[in-house]
Amino acid sequence: MSSIEVSAQPPTQGVTPTIRLSDVDDVVIARTQLMSGTVIEAENLTVAGLIPPGHKVAVRDIAAGSSVRRYGQVIGFASQAIRRGQHVHVHNLAMGDFHKDYAFASARRELPPCQASFDGIVRADGRVATRNYIGILTTVNCSATVARAVADHFRRDINPAALAGFPQVDGVVALTHGAGCAVDPKGESLTVLRRTLAGYALHANFAAVLVIGLGCETNQIDEWMSHEGLAAGSALQVFTIQAQGGTLKSIAAGVERVKALLPAANAVTRQPVSARHLVVGLQCGGSDGYSGITANPALGNAVDRLVAAGGTAILSETPEIYGAEHLLTRRALNREVGEQLVARVRWWETYCDRMDAELNNNPSAGNKAGGLTTILEKSLGAVAKAGSSTLTAVYQYAQRVTAQGLVFMDTPGYDPVSATGQVAGGANLIAFTTGRGSAYGCAPAPSLKLATNQRVFEQQGDDMDINCGGIADGSTSIEERGAHIFDRMLATASGERSKSELHGYGQNEFVPWQFGAVM
Template sequence: MNRPMMTTCIRLHPADDVVIARAQLLGGSRVEQVSVRGLIPPGHKIAMRAIAQGEPVRRYNQIIGFASRPIAAGEHVHTHNLDMGPDKGRFERDYAFGADVKPAPARRQASFMGIRRADGRVATRNYLAVLTSVNCSATVARAIADHFSRHTNPQALAAFANVDGVIALTHGSGCGMDQQGLGMQLLTRTLTGYARHPNCAGVLLVGLGCEANQISRWLATGQLVEGENLRSFNIQEQGGTRRAIDQGVALIEAMLPRANAVQREPCSAAHITIGLQCGGSDGYSGISANPALGAAVDLLVAHGGSAILSETPEVYGAEHLLTRRAVKPEVGRKLVERIKWWEHYTAIHQGEMNNNPSPGNKAGGLTTILEKSLGAVAKGGTSNLEAVYEYAEPVTQHGLVYMDTPGYDPVSATGQVAGGANLICFTTGRGSAYGCAPSPSLKLATNSALWQRQQEDMDINCGEIIDGQTTIAAMGQRIFEQVLATASGAQTKSEQHGYGQNEFVPWQVGAVM
């Protein structure tokens, strides 16, 4: 699909049972010789044929749900007449491992102005980070970072123009948990990924002293070695809050001259790893911003770069489109294993996978998780699926990869950055307010109404595709060029607003003890 058919509605595939309204439609208007029944909001679905109760309903030529009652031609198709069916979306899917794998694209060359670290890794930003072992040390960590705020204390970094800032990445966990359990493993893996991230020139670890997540254990588990750019202390050992803040400020001040001694230089686009996110989705997400981002991903992969597709609850029902592109059967099987884990995980918490679409998603025209997922996977373009990783695992494989994360955007992106993403691309149809640190986040609007309403938060308007002003391929090229510019230091809208520190949210699982 390059450009959807432009009328009052959008038909994505000849076999689809529904079309998508480009603008609000009134009852009695005509769509493909069908008379519309009642008011249809923009981005919502209209039935193009009579559908019997229990019949599957198709969009993208894929099943998005089953009619929960008879649906007449021209009727609004949404939560009142479409659901997951009696098996809750667990109908048979043809995983066809590797069936759609294609030859590697011809290698292309593009560069950006990056920061090359001593070990050869390349950064897109240059921060000093204060990480906490436990929620109890969050206040001290934030006070240390606040001392260096360019808003409240502009002189603190006045002599260090090459340092993007000092950030405090705090969280609400680290104690009251099994020291050997999955929750602790995920937390340690996440914190270690940030401590090692190339966008962090130096890192200070701040603990309380008596928590379950002891810094000494964290260092050993993550194979981290203290040195001039990695320091740590516990508040209790420093003698309290004020002394701990003073010690932290002094340690950061010692790191600043080294962090500042960098300059950007031309680096291959192969050093870019994008975390792919979509949040506050709408009926246009799978038509405009997501496939356009997918086109940009295909370009990045052709240049040797990497992209991390995630949000397992938001590929549910579309995972078979990814397994067909898996380069090895075991890659596809690992993705299916994670899907099964999520079915079990939601069931034991008395939920189901269809709990994922939010009220905002539904107001924007999405009805079931199957429909949302089919649009979400478009962010991965058409590239082969090279590997599947668990949450916050280091991503070592180039190309398109998958990381198992929740669908909740801050938690998902946190795992991606821990895995090595040095840039985030975030599509939204409802206007999600989000930013990421230490990796910059580009926001892609799915529709022009959102762009006009919330330009101060959006970086690119993909709604031009819906308006018929450009193609998916052309928008993909524009996104790719903006990725290169952002990786080279151009500030995103979210960075201008100061987003990023509060959006660090490691995934919490397991009992709170």
Template sequence: MQTFPQTFNGTWEGTMPDPAALREVALILRDGDDVAVATQDLDEGRTLRFPDGDRTIGTPVPRGHKVALRDLPTGARIHKYGQVIGRATAPIRAGDHVHAHNLGMDAVEHDYEFGTAGVVITPAAEVRTFQGYRRADGRVGTRNYVGIVTSVNCSASTARMIADQFRGPLMDAYPHVDGVVALAHDSGCGLVPASEGGQILQRTLRGYATHPNIGGLLVLGLGCEMIAVQTLLADLDAPADTLIERMTIQETGGVRATVRAGTEVVRTMLVRLDERRRETVPASALVLGLNCGGSDGYSGITANPALGHASDLLVAQGATTVLAETPEVFGAEHLLTRRAVSRDVGQRLLDRIAWWHTYVEAGGGTLDNNPSPGNKAGGLTTILEKSLGAVAKGGSAPLTAVYEYAERVTEPGFTFMDTPGYDPVSVTGLVAGGATVVCFTTGRGSVLGGKPAPVLKIATNSEIYQRMRDDMDLDTGGIVAGTTTIRAVGEEIFEAVLAAASGRLTASEDLDLGRDEFVPWQLGAVT
């Protein structure tokens, strides 16, 4: 304790505690970083013991936000995670809050390396298993759904009416079927099928139609659309044991007649699908989608690296994991190319980044328009900072393949899919590509679902986990609190993935979410 005189209408002796060490209230992520991340609200005027001496907090620093470790002049590059996250736009003093008012984007220039990281994931000594539905093409489903795929928005309401006939207690008669889901969307006509947007939509619809979690399929159209029912079914590479029916509203006699006929078709499918049973299969059969949304300053410190460790554990089992959200790896793509198994794989990622530059510029924007207002409120300032945290979901395994949106994922190991950062569109692409389980990290609080694939939502901090307990599956906040580790939480996520794959309901499934989160990426002119 430090004793000193204080004066207030007289003189008296008081005591004041020594300043707390910065490391007790903030995290320094890498040696050489210019900022630390506050683990509690830091009040203006508070004195803390920094590595180079006592410093006073200049302005309030909210939990999850950045505090400067040293004086930084205007124009100085600012480092976090050992990487540049932007430049100072004003003089910054040690102890200041570092955010949008004094930190801006920096030009991203990287000397890309391919396959230089030298990472190797050793195959697991113990083969882990889950209880899944083995399909005729060798793939394994984690759920057993009837899917109603709509070829056009004109059939969307009818598809929902049919699916609504099978909600509630009626499904108790089919305990081995997970439900009936209407995969309705906002397109399918006025869009040239051969165009880039038309190809993406068809790839997405066909991806869901052939998904291993779909045991029964009804393809429903209006009858005069550009992307017709017969187009979607032509040469469809569905498992041979998928029950497939087709129907158009015009041929069937209108909405009421189609709902009656569709209901009978689905009821017949349910009887047959209920005869199927889960069986023990190796974890190598899993395809795990890796996504995040509503990120905060803790995302790259807790949930994302913990999910990255779980990804590595799955890769060690021979499984497939798929990172996505191309605009949210921008600025950190050099870390992924170093892990590419070949120059071709790394270049494919860079080609998708280049495509995005052209795409957003044509729309009058830039890739650094991200982060969102919610991300910024949570402590993320630039897309460079956000991306460095986002790529942590991919762990450390070699990058084996890069896919276009909704392209079927066939290569085992850690892979990447080109998707937008918008959560439902990104997850729709992952599921269309074959993801049978999705892990979704969130710091601000997401309520996403993803039928027919279960979605595990992973909270980056304990506060949001407790506040939205019914919506969250896992809490990673103990990593910051020091009560657990990234490795231990990663193992917990790994076990939760196996449990969800075996049929345990996720929070989003318990709430029956996922019916409205089927959102294919819409691209191109509509005429």
């Protein structure tokens, strides 16, 4: 399995002070902190100034205004003259426009099929789950407190007796949000919220769902259900606080409803199923200069394995593929799919203009401290998560994913919002790479954390599931880590707990995308 073309395997023989990713690159990456005067024999240059780990060193003189390449791709333009051996970062590298050849569907790649399986929970309608929760959703922020009180009654750390007789139930989780009212009832903002809630209401990882509303909100339960083609029944129950007679009566009613749902929810067993039922949302957060060298291409290798086994991977975070979308359009199934991706990028350009923002406001401060300078550089590393598979479909936020293989969902780059859309679309597992460290989980889908470097794996070990840092020093390979990540995906889908699950993450990370006027 090979990773996306912008990633490269660091040398495994000997440990050089820097990593070169392409023969045409203008920079190399520091493996560790480099002091001024350090000699890089492989590049025949001497370092001029302090270079932090993961940051870039110029390997040739670069004139002001000239393009600068990493991964063999343009990551920006020199804002001043740069001498070989100098640090290349925000002080001398800036954004700029350049031509990108979309070459639609010119580099499609079909992977040889393979067989893989995990122990899943098969629902009566054929959907396959990786977890078995009871969910409590809210139509509006006003019902959030009641929903959380109902879920808290069943918390094993607070009231262990509540679920003592139901070992097959992973928990009762309340997924609340800050929207649902004071918006245009026919506008896009409410449409997206309703679509997101429906995706969760129908998610295979929920054995049953209770929806709690206030009663007078814009997002009326009946209208939401009609709009999304939902019907109340034993596995989807609804009520409003106003109809129940207030807070205390609503909490009591909610607790009783969940109690009634528990026996059926507990009556499940895991059984071997094909990996084609695994849908993995791909995320990266707190990225650093190593992300596109280690964890992202290793995850891309695992994605290729998943796709070859018939499964699905959802690449997202449109602002974080900006400037690298041409690498994905070349792998599109056809021109139509490629043009759909470009259309989402153009939407973001227009959106940013309207909001008086810039796409290069991403990378974050932490990304820059880790060595990433421009959104072009960050995006080129981010798309490595997608491996080398054919891009089969493009979806809008929280749309139900029906295609198999590698797909793209249009989401913001903010991880909780992005992952919420992926799970609404059907993701039953999240794979999340991080270089600066991240504390994140995603109920009802388990989330695996992949550390890009040894430091963050050791420093934040309580949160990291997989260490990819050895790729940078040559002690392991992208291929080996890719195989390991895929194995961990299957084990996690089979019920093995991730670090974030052990910590109880998941309920606070439900963040539907909100945009449009609040009135």
